[in-house]
Amino acid sequence: MIELKNVCKRFGDKEILKGISAIMEAGKANLIIGASGSGKTVLMKCMVGLLEVDAGEILYDGISFSSMSNAERKHIRKEIGMLFQGAALFDSMTVEQNVMFPLEMFSNLSYRERKKRVDACLARVNLQDAHKKYPAEISGGMKKRVGIARAIVLNPKYLFCDEPNSGLDPQTSMLIDKLIHEITVEYNITTVINTHDMNSVMEIGDHIVYLYEGKKQWEGSNKDIIFSKDEKLNQFIFASQFLQDAKEMRQQELLNQRSGTG
Incomplete structure (x- = not known):
């Protein structure tokens, strides 16, 4: 907290x-x-x-x-783990090396232990086969997932x-x-x-x-x-007429669920 x-x-x-x-x-x-x-x-x-x-x-x-x-x-x-806006991966490092970087900086784990932890984190973000690829070889979404793996590698x-x-x-x-x-x-x-x-x-x-x-x-x-x-919040979230209409429809749907109708 x-x-x-x-x-x-x-x-x-x-x-x-x-x-x-x-x-x-x-x-x-x-x-x-x-x-x-x-x-x-x-x-x-x-x-x-x-x-x-x-x-x-x-x-x-x-x-x-x-x-x-x-x-x-x-x-x-x-x-603290940090996922940066542009993923902020090191271009000269492979995916595996990027995720391992915090472990090399802040842990006393052996290479085998670090490798095991990196493998687990990449598996958690569904990138089991990307270890040896470089950031330039993967998509924007994959870069974000590598960023997430790096952010959680230190638990x-x-x-x-x-x-x-x-x-x-x-x-x-x-x-x-x-x-x-x-x-x-x-x-x-x-x-x-x-x-x-x-x-x-x-x-x-x-x-x-x-x-x-x-x-x-x-x-x-x-x-x-x-x-x-809250008028300011509604103007920010539901800026267009389409979103305002969607809000009203969702409101009614939730009210129906609460009342047991619909």
Whole structure:
């Protein structure tokens, strides 16, 4: 679990994060959504320690990240997996070498043990036959799956995903969403995802924090969104008339299910 308590961040005279409080729960896909410039990326950078907060606290399982020593922060970072927006694979390394890289940096495992762990992670993301391929030889969706394998190779307690569906077609995006959600539940990981993808929001949004101009405007689940009366959230999620009509149809479907009709 990661808890945000009244987190504030500014750059010069510009206030980016304005007192954000939320709890990112273990075993759930915690999504941070909002328009460009709303503060999503800055918030994630604060959570992983790339930026220091100006006020408030970020707590990892009840321990304040801000007050940790360098040694304690280093330990926490070993428990963090990161899936970058463009996968960020090393072009000169094979798939196997990319996934093994964190183990070489942060573990004392033998080569045989590292190889076994890499094989298991690549199998988990359905890439059993890609070990010796280079990033240039695989598709965008496969690169994201390699990125996921690398992110989980150290058995992280926390997983951060920055726009995991960026540049992918809708079908591949759904597969990546499903994989991230399965891994989150399977290993009880606290997963935090920055996204603009509304399919992700509706499919895997166990817990959603909507930022608007640096403030937490709304918080809830993907099911709560259907019945939300927050005007700013509805304008962001259901921007077109088609999506507004789809929301009304889904609302009615859920109401029918609750009442036992339909």
